[in-house]
Amino acid sequence: MNILAIIFEKFYRKIQSVIEYMRFYLKRIRYSKICQKYDLLHKGKHVIQNGFTVVIPLYSRIHHLDGILQSLIVSRSVAKIIVSNSNLSFKLSEKCHTRHSKLVFIDEPKKFGVGIRLVRAMESHATYYLSIDDDQFLTPQSIDALYSKLLENPGKPIGVKGGVLFEKNFHTTQPNKDTKIFPVTCLYGVYAFTHKHLEKAFRIAEENNIKISELNNGEDLLISLSGLDWPIVILANMFQPPDWNADFALHKSIKDFASDRYEIFKKILRSSAKKEFNDNF
Numbered sequence: 224m225n226i227l228a229i230i231f232e233k234f235y236r237k238i239q240s241v242i243e244y245m246r247f248y249l250k251r252i253r254y255s256k257i258c259q260k261y262d263l264l265h266k267g268k269h270v271i272q273n274g275f276t277v278v279i280p281l282y283s284r285i286h287h288l289d290g291i292l293q294s295l296i297v298s299r300s301v302a303k304i305i306v307s308n309s310n311l312s313f314k315l316s317e318k319c320h321t322r323h324s325k326l327v328f329i330d331e332p333k334k335f336g337v338g339i340r341l342v343r344a345m346e347s348h349a350t351y352y353l354s355i356d357d358d359q360f361l362t363p364q365s366i367d368a369l370y371s372k373l374l375e376n377p378g379k380p381i382g383v384k385g386g387v388l389f390e391k392n393f394h395t396t397q398p399n400k401d402t403k404i405f406p407v408t409c410l411y412g413v414y415a416f417t418h419k420h421l422e423k424a425f426r427i428a429e430e431n432n433i434k435i436s437e438l439n440n441g442e443d444l445l446i447s448l449s450g451l452d453w454p455i456v457i458l459a460n461m462f463q464p465p466d467w468n469a470d471f472a473l474h475k476s477i478k479d480f481a482s483d484r485y486e487i488f489k490k491i492l493r494s495s496a497k498k499e500f501n502d503n504f
Contacts, residue, residue: 255290278307405456407454
């Protein structure tokens with residue numbers, strides 16, 4: 224009976240996985256149509272001056288990169304896209320089929336942490352930045368909305384995913400059609416920020432002896448806590464592939480990821496750079 228239960232469980236998981244991927248690919252089809260329609264509507268229009276410099280750190284999910292780039296390429300709010308590849312087993316030009324004048328490929332000389340995104344952002348000397356993980360699909364309209372909201376609220380980093388970090392858990396908070404905008408203690412996945420936020424993040428890291436390029440946990444906290452007040456999340460049209468929660472994902476493959484994250488959060492929050500924060504949480 225136990226053997227039958229094990230076989231049934233494996234079969235059930237396999238069916239669930241197939242269904243998840245079918246849903247994902249249907250979303251990809253809709254997403255591609257949205258990008259194409261946006262491109263047709265904005266054909267011939269120039270990219271917004273001082274548009275986003277986008278940074279994408281990449282290691283395991285090269286198979287999603289062409290899809291993620293689709294909306295970034297057509298968005299009028301995106302001026303430049305930097306993809307940082309820390310996987311030494313391949314070159315980006317060999318695996319990614321997308322080519323565009325906005326696009327900059329960097330094959331890193333060694334395996335860095337995902338914090339390398341902030342280093343490459345700083346090197347670009349841009350005004351506005353958008354950080355996107357390698358498993359986040361965001362429509363061009365949502366990218367434009369993030370850009371507009373950042374211009375309206377330049378003192379606060381802004382994202383589409385975030386939550387409130389507690390000692391033993393992380394309460395995820397995402398806006399809905401009623402709230403549309405919501406304050407959080409930290410952002411993750413997709414977040415927009417200014418050069419002033421980036422400079423402050425580097426100062427906070429230096430104060431706390433944090434080497435940003437080696438970070439695999441907490442670089443988003445540095446940006447989240449670099450504003451004049453708590454960051455905010457806005458309503459956006461986005462989706463993730465099923466492998467966002469795969470065993471190789473950082474939040475699953477790194478031991479004590481959640482508790483370490485909370486300790487980093489406390490460490491940054493206690494720093495002198497954070498004395499002006501409101502205690503809304």
